[in-house]
Amino acid sequence: MxxxxxxxxxxxxxxxxxxxxxxxxxxxxxxxxxxxxxxxxxxxxxxxxxxxLENFATLLRVSLTPRWLLNSVVVAFGMTALTLVLSSLAGYAFARIDFPGRRAVFLLVLAGLMVPEQAIFVPLHTMFASWDLHNTYFSLIAPRLAAPMGVFLMTQFFKAIPSELEEAAQLDNASRLKIFWSVMLPLSRPALTTLGIFTFLFAWNDFLWPVVTATQPEMYTLSVGLGSLQGNFAMSEGLGFLMASAVFASAPMLVLYVVFQRYIVQGITMTSGK
Structure with a gap:
């Protein structure tokens, strides 16, 4: 053309x-x-x-950067996997199962979008402190598993799937779990990929809650650890060191977005329909 x-x-x-x-x-x-x-x-x-490459060598030599990188990988992958499981199950229930109070419960879930995360930091901190769970992977992951946007995204996607596919599976005596696993999940790959990427990006860049719950340097995530270096090493190591830390933290996210950008566009397009 x-x-x-x-x-x-x-x-x-x-x-x-x-x-x-x-x-x-x-x-x-x-x-x-x-x-x-x-x-x-x-x-x-x-x-x-x-x-x-001395700035990058200094970054790995003078800090716990490898440990912080490991923490971020564990937290990001753990949060992403659990969010996908919970959001897909909830989204399928809201989209396909007619249970009492479904509309009210769905509105209650969406109401979570209006609650600022900073408003619940104090009760969360108190709760995890009483359970002696601060400075653990559980405390870094669990509070972020409540994902109203993820539930909404999956609900909208499942609603857009033709009901005839589910009815055909029911005629073959497939159980609800079998339909969800064998029919709905394979069709929802674009939405799952989109939600997974957004969740991973959020978990990787999250700073506020990790800086509250992780008080020991060994449990810092990469964003918190590199943030702590700016005060300790900015004057002694120089500007190149700070720029190297910024590149080190953002490079994985840039690569992830470039690789999966078509899934993000496809997922958002399909969930903005019906």
Whole structure:
């Protein structure tokens, strides 16, 4: 298909806008690869020459960064897996099972979207302190499993699936659990992928609750640990060290989004229909 002048103009504007949007990230990456001795005199330019990996080596050498990375991986994967299980089960129930009080319960779940997370930090802290569960993976994961947006997303997706597929399975004497596992879940892969990516991103970047429940450095997540380094090492290690920590924390998320971006678009498109 031949592109018109208007199409080319729009494409050029989008490319320009994308480049402008990427400039801060490129600048941070360039600073992380420059020697600190050079950054003292100037921080201009996005071409890291001469370049060095010393800032990243320092990041791994002077802190518990490998342990914080492990903590973030455990928390992010654990929270994502459990959220997918709970949200898909709840979404299927709200979309396909006619039980008493379904509408009222669904509205109650959605009401959780209106509660600021900061409003429940004090009771959560008190509860986990009374159970002596602070500084554990359980305390880092459990409070975030209540995901009203995930339930809403899965409910909308299951509603959009034709009911004839479920009725055909029922004619074959398939149980409700069998229908959910063999019919509905395979069809909901785009929505599950979208919810999984959003949950993983949230868990990886979460700062407020981990900084409340994790008081021992060994239990810091990557965001909390790198945040603590800014005060301790910013002046001694230099600007390149801080930029290296920013790249180290954000690179996995950028790769994850680039790899799964088509699933995100597909999931949001299909759940915004019916």
């Amino acid at each position: 031949t592109r018109t002048f208007g199409d080319r103009l729009i494409l050029a504007l989008l490319i320009g806008a994308a480049f402008v949007w990427m400039m801060p990230m490129l600048w941070v990456l360039a600073l992380s690869l420059k020697p600190n001795a050079m950054l003292v005199s100037s921080t201009r330019g996005i071409v890291p020459w001469p370049h060095t």
